[in-house]
Amino acid sequence: MDDTNNLGSTDGRIERAKDAALGSHDGPPSTADEIAQAAGGISGALSGAGIGTAAGPVGTLLGGIAGALGGWWAGRAVAEAAETLTDNDESYYRHHYELLPDRPADRSYENVRGAYYLGQIASHNPNFLAREFDEVEPELEQGWAAAQAFGSWTAARPYVREAYTRAKERRAKEKLVEQIVPNDQRV
DSSP states (O other), X not given: OOGGGOTTSHHHHHHHHHHHHHOOOOXXXXXXXXXXXXXXXXXXXXHHTTOGXXXXXXXXXXXXXXXXXXXGGGSHHHHHHHTTOOHHHHHHHHHHHHHOTTOOTTOOHHHHHHHHHHHHHXXXXXXXXXXXXXXXXXXXXXHHHHHOSSOOHHHHHHHXXXXXXXXXXXXXXXXXXXXXXXXXXOO
């Protein structure tokens, strides 16, 4: 018998809670859903989202942060947030980093990619939606510190902040367009 259909089972209650929080998933789970649930964190979500080389050290970093922070960070919602990372985001973050006049000479974009990804993914956390970066920074710093061996928070902070702010602004613009332009009139 499938426990997810058993209304009294723990698995069934967990699935109903996920559906209530994220919306129903009537179709089969995506690869990112399955991998993220199996891994219990974001490292699987990133590899399932097809972010290329991000599943290596970046996946390890973000998986450590997810484990340290728990809650929303360790479930299917994080996988879905990771799926929002696009090639355009990757290009934007790389370009942003390369244009920084004070970037460290001994670090390449690949060394800071995880910080950008953390910022973008964090912007999707329902507990952070109405909060600015400065308000959520202590939680992100805590997760970053718990992941260890990926540099100081002070060094990562500007990249996390850039991505967090960019993703929030983009979602605000998309929401405004949804309010102004009906779905059937969008190009």
